Amino acid sequence: MDTDPGEQDVVSLFHKLQHCGPEKEAHLKALSKSLRDPSAQLTFIKQENSMHLLVGLLTGTNAQCRLQAVRCLHELSHSPHPNVTPACLPATPYLLTYLSGQSTKFTELCLYTLGNLCPDSDVVKEKLLAQGIIPALATCIENQRHNLAVVEAVGFTLSQLLQAKDAAEKIIPMVLASSLPSHLLSVLTPDPKFSLGPAIECAWCLHYLTCSNMDNRALLAYGALLQCSSLLVSLGGAVAKGDKEEGMELLVCPLLRCVGNLLSSCPVEDLSAQVRDGRLVVALCALLQAYFKTRPALARESAWVLNNLTAHSGAFCSALLILNLVPGLIQLLPFSQGINTMILRVLANIAYKKKEFCVQLAQLGLLSALCATLKMADQEMVTLSLDVLFMLVVSSTQVAEEFVRQGGLSLLEAIQYNSEGEMRRRATYLLEHHLQSHSSYCSVENIPCS
Numbered sequence: 001m002d003t004d005p006g007e008q009d010v011v012s013l014f015h016k017l018q019h020c021g022p023e024k025e026a027h028l029k030a031l032s033k034s035l036r037d038p039s040a041q042l043t044f045i046k047q048e049n050s051m052h053l054l055v056g057l058l059t060g061t062n063a064q065c066r067l068q069a070v071r072c073l074h075e076l077s078h079s080p081h082p083n084v085t086p087a088c089l090p091a092t093p094y095l096l097t098y099l100s101g102q103s104t105k106f107t108e109l110c111l112y113t114l115g116n117l118c119p120d121s122d123v124v125k126e127k128l129l130a131q132g133i134i135p136a137l138a139t140c141i142e143n144q145r146h147n148l149a150v151v152e153a154v155g156f157t158l159s160q161l162l163q164a165k166d167a168a169e170k171i172i173p174m175v176l177a178s179s180l181p182s183h184l185l186s187v188l189t190p191d192p193k194f195s196l197g198p199a200i201e202c203a204w205c206l207h208y209l210t211c212s213n214m215d216n217r218a219l220l221a222y223g224a225l226l227q228c229s230s231l232l233v234s235l236g237g238a239v240a241k242g243d244k245e246e247g248m249e250l251l252v253c254p255l256l257r258c259v260g261n262l263l264s265s266c267p268v269e270d271l272s273a274q275v276r277d278g279r280l281v282v283a284l285c286a287l288l289q290a291y292f293k294t295r296p297a298l299a300r301e302s303a304w305v306l307n308n309l310t311a312h313s314g315a316f317c318s319a320l321l322i323l324n325l326v327p328g329l330i331q332l333l334p335f336s337q338g339i340n341t342m343i344l345r346v347l348a349n350i351a352y353k354k355k356e357f358c359v360q361l362a363q364l365g366l367l368s369a370l371c372a373t374l375k376m377a378d379q380e381m382v383t384l385s386l387d388v389l390f391m392l393v394v395s396s397t398q399v400a401e402e403f404v405r406q407g408g409l410s411l412l413e414a415i416q417y418n419s420e421g422e423m424r425r426r427a428t429y430l431l432e433h434h435l436q437s438h439s440s441y442c443s444v445e446n447i448p449c450s
Contacts, residue, residue: 007043009034014047017057028057028068035075044076045087055091063103070095070109077116085120092117092124093131099140107144108153115157118164125164129171133161138178148195151187155201158184162208172209176218181209185227188255196247203228203254210258216265225262225274228255236283239290249298252287256301263308271313278319281309285325288332288339296337303342310349317350321360326350330369336378344373344384351391358395367392367403374411379423382415386426393435400435409435 013031017024034040044050058069073091076084095110114133117124137154144150158180161171175181187202206224210216216224232255235248259280266274284302292299309316320326329347333340347366351358366388373385389408393400412435415427 007037007040010040010043011047014044014050014053017053024057025062025064025068028065028072032068032071032075035072036078038080041076041079041084042081045084051087051090055094058091059094067103067106067109070098070106070113074109074113074116077113082120085117085124088113088117089124089127092128096128096131096133096136099136100143104144104147104150107140107150111140111150111153111157115153115160118157118160125161128161129174133157134171134174134178134180138180138183141183142179145183145186148198152195152198152201155184155187155198155205159201159204159208162205167208168212168214172212172214175209176214181206181219181222181224185222185224188227188231196245196251199231200247200251200254203251203258207254207257207261210261216262220262220266220270220274223274225259225266226276228258228262229275229280231255232259232287233279233283236286237279240282240286244290249291249295253298253301256287256298256305260301260305260308263305263312266312268312272315275309278316278323281306281316281319281325282323284309285320285328288343289328292332292335292339296335296339300338300342303339303346307342307345307349310346314353317353317357320346320350321357326361326364326366330365333369333373340373341378341380341384344381344388348384348388348391351388351395355395358392359399362392362396362399362402367399367406367408370403371406371408371411374415382419382423383426386415386423386430390426390430393430404435 010031013027013034016027017031031044035044054069054072057065058073060066073088073095076088079085092114095114098110099107101107114128118128119125137158141151141154144154158175161167162175164171184202184205187198188206206219206228209219210224219225232252235252235255238244239248262274263271284306287302288299288306291302310320320329326347329343332343347361351361370385370389370392373381374389376382376385389403393403409431412427412431415423416431419427
């Protein structure tokens, strides 16, 4: 049978390990290196009793052999071949048992091996759940909460489990019933000395919990919205000062999603206890400004959270106006990739809350911005612009007159005659019911907005 050198090495090392001797540790170390080759991984599991041998070394009395054995399992857990993962099943009860002790490095390797095994096989995942992986992870993070490397590894393993297709039915209820949510949240501290890696992994775990179809009241009771929004405030403040740590966006993204999802589940009467002041809108606007060019998807998520905040509460609409954050939002309306539509929704939320807010928006330059957005090819953008324009012009005669002065009638007429469906109906309604009486303010000297 033709075999490459890597496969020959694995077979040779396997036979050597079957005979106990003083070089057993060195052979295991060599085996772990050989198992980085996918073809060698297949060759190893095809050897009779290969996994039985590895489990025996994993559970033996020699600490160094145990460490090298788990390194071999870790390499196997990376395998792209679907039949390698189930072959590792005999080792999983011992990997779970070892989460409660041993050295830090040993515990880390056990965690990452388990995390790698989770997504590849439903059989393995079901076995791990039956073997108690959720309580084992909870105990591990509780005992090792000061060891950030282990906390990060727990976060990784849990996040792999939470991404399963049936996580909402089988896994998330078990997680919410455990102490894991409180431990995950304790890692998300606004303390400037916090470690980015563990926080990223724990934040993604919370994201997978909040975006499931489960009720988020349990997480709200843990103070998840308060904790995540407080950390976002801290990160937004750092970004505003130009202090963007490498990889920070990997933490900002799941935090934004957590806050956005939790807001949609939070009763209005409880919002003030969960989001205590207007600093969150400042932070969100800072993130928007910092990322709209380099990471537009992240900027769009920031605008989405702003949308959920302003739709939820007039206090945050007022905060955007009082803190003079609206002009910065208006300046971003020309940018596409979903940023402008989400920002326009935020402005629509503000306009919807009070007529006084509509007047303020007009004074801050929103009318001239709408003159530009009404010319866009994006139908969603034009429809949203018509909605916001309607709220502005019905709020005040002066606002309607100002829109006409800026050449607004010709823009609406162009939409009326060149568009179809909802856009045409809205433009016609505005012209016939709210702006026709102000047409005398329009003169041939007016120059439409570009």
